[in-house]
Amino acid sequence: MPRVRTKPDLQDRLGALMVRVGIRRMAHLVVPGLYCVGQPDPASPVLVTANYKLSFDALRFALHGASAWILVLDTRGVNVWCAAGKGTLSTAEVVRRVQSSRLAEVVSGRELVLPQLAATGVAGFKVRRATGFSVAWGPVRAADLPAFLAADRQADEPMRRVTFTLxxxxxxxxxxxxxxxxxxxxxxxxxxxxxxxxxxxxxxxxxxxxxxxxxxxxxxxxxxxxxxxxxxxxxxxxxxxxxxxxxxxxxxxxxxxxxxxxxxxxxxxxxxxxxxxxxxxxxxxxxxxxxxxxxxxxxxxxxxxxxxxxxxxxxxxxxxxxxx
Amino acid sequence: MKNFRYLEDKATLALDRDLCVGCGACATVCPHGVPVIAEGKARLADPGACMECGACAMNCPTGAITVTPGVGCASYIVSAWLHQAGLQRKGPGCC
Structure with a gap:
């Protein structure tokens, strides 16, 4: 089980910069599958994300100090919302990845926390029907995850709304x-x-x-x-x-x-x-x-x-x- | 987001209240708070804010809420037009 860092190093920052200015943007893929941060036990939450570098990084850096499982989907290196819109982050991909990672043998809970913006491509009720895992819709921004998890999977209104700051x-x-x-x-x-x-x-x-x-x-x-x-x-x-x-x-x-x-x-x-x-x-x-x-x-x-x-x-x- | 509004009456969002079972999934997943649950059923509180992302329709178990989702950038739409007109062989795409 790969355990990933929750603090960015120089290579992470350089990679993020390159992605942002469009240098080898599609080369920054994360291998799909199950990862973890901290020291998770079978009862720790399962957080789902895309295999785009910036999506994966936003998630793991938001989890500093926490213990959790991270299930990375194959979205062809595209971020959560765009991949959901284009059909690569789909119900079928979630089901496939839950099964291929044998998640049910690793965790005792039967819940996946998906980013809210994945809902464009994923039908929560169908994931449950196919895998037995229910879907909890997490906040729009990964930074709100600690608060969301601490509040027993409750997101307040600002966590559910997209913003468009400068x-x-x-x-x-x-x-x-x-x-x-x-x-x-x-x-x-x-x-x-x-x-x-x-x-x-x-x-x-x-x-x-x-x-x-x-x-x-x-x-x-x-x-x-x-x-x-x-x-x-x-x-x-x-x-x-x-x-x-x-x-x-x-x-x-x-x-x-x-x-x-x-x-x-x-x-x-x-x-x-x-x-x-x-x-x-x-x-x-x-x-x-x-x-x-x-x-x-x-x-x-x-x-x-x-x-x-x-x-x-x-x-x-x-x-x-x-x-x- | 209240500072940002696009064209009010263009979105294809529709709700059939007779089919709605009031599960609230649409209200949870909408990033703009367009549907709300009132008196046990969904209501479109702010249809003008809909950006047609399709999350509500995808997660509606009874097909009560419908929308034609799509990618909202000019390059993609031009590419789709060219594809339709037979001027571009591969399917529509953008960045």
């Missing part, structure tokens, strides 16, 4: 930025080429000078959509993410246009490009929030995407035509 919003920004990096590099190359187009057909000097401004509009749009929107989310007006982020892009683009040594059309182009890019990426952040419904997101996308595409095309066109 830190929770910003911790996702590095991965979003890393994912945007590849398309951004391609877009910057195109910006350089378009910047060189002018009365003399193509000029490298213009490509460098004008292409830089167009590139800055793109970069600004990416930063405002991926970092600005999450940071300022509660204070931006409206409910549509495309609108909130579009307003940020508009402000950033306008600032850029004021600074750029360019004509009116080119300035308009910079504003439109920054607005369109920020709006699209901001809308994509709906996938990172714990409160947007897919039906609502699809409704918003059907209305926002034509406007975003039009703004991008019109912006690029205005910028290119402005050189003549």
């Amino acid at each position: 830190a929770e919003r910003l911790v996702l920004a590095p991965v979003e930025l890393a994912l945007a990096l590849k398309p951004l590099a391609a877009a910057l190359a195109v910006a350089f080429l378009l910047g060189g187009v002018g009365p003399g057909v193509f000029s490298l000097g213009a490509a460098a000078a004008r292409g830089t401004w167009l590139g800055l509009a793109l970069l600004g749009g990416v930063l405002l959509g991926c970092v600005g929107l999450p940071a300022l989310l509660p204070w931006l007006p409206g409910r549509l993410f495309s609108l909130k982020a579009g307003l940020l892009g508009l402000a950033g683009g306008a600032l850029l246009a004021l600074l750029a040594p360019a004509g009116g059309l080119e300035r308009l182009g910079l504003v439109l490009v920054a607005t369109a890019v920020a709006s699209w990426l901001g809308m994509n952040f709906t996938g990172c929030t714990p409160y947007t419904s897919p039906s609502g997101v699809e409704w918003e996308m059907r209305r926002a995407m034509p406007a975003q595409a039009l703004a991008l095309l019109a912006g690029v066109a205005a910028f290119v035509v402005g050189a003549f």
Whole structure:
């Protein structure tokens, strides 16, 4: 029975950092199966989690000083909520893991504590029917587990509710930025080429000078959509993410246009490009929030995407035509 | 979370009170406190806060509460559209 540490060491912290910035994110798997912390006896609680490094770490570090069994499911290295949504953290996986770990021979109790957010993929009553283990829904956050266990499996209202604090919003920004990096590099190359187009057909000097401004509009749009929107989310007006982020892009683009040594059309182009890019990426952040419904997101996308595409095309066109 | 509201009337959440046995599983697992138990049965106290995670429907033993669950990010939805239109061979996915 592997016993795991409940205090993070340097390797844990480095690994967490790499996962957060998107370096070999999928390489941080925990081998599924039964683990323990402290000195558990057959009556100790059984806590279930995903085999994503940050999920497993959040759980074991919350259990410092406690004794418990940890049953790690095979969720393909994905966190509890996302895996439950995507079907890898399922009733079938819980049943399979309870049986393959021969949990019934290790513990005397017949109860599993599952994180509340696993309920999206796991039917508690079916787990009980299939294994004889009943499911107690633990708190949303592993940090509340000691209080939950001390209160005889009772969670108060705040333990049952998801939150979306500034830190929770910003911790996702590095991965979003890393994912945007590849398309951004391609877009910057195109910006350089378009910047060189002018009365003399193509000029490298213009490509460098004008292409830089167009590139800055793109970069600004990416930063405002991926970092600005999450940071300022509660204070931006409206409910549509495309609108909130579009307003940020508009402000950033306008600032850029004021600074750029360019004509009116080119300035308009910079504003439109920054607005369109920020709006699209901001809308994509709906996938990172714990409160947007897919039906609502699809409704918003059907209305926002034509406007975003039009703004991008019109912006690029205005910028290119402005050189003549 | 009260500072964060998305579009109010778009979620596909529905409750059939005749089928409800009042077990309270939906009220326990909902991360937004949408269903509550009142007078022995579930009631949708705040349907506008539903994010369609599907936890309530998954844990309802009688099928009284239903919702079409899904992944709520733009990349995934675009990917699903492309897949439906036959422009993307593999199934929908995102990050």
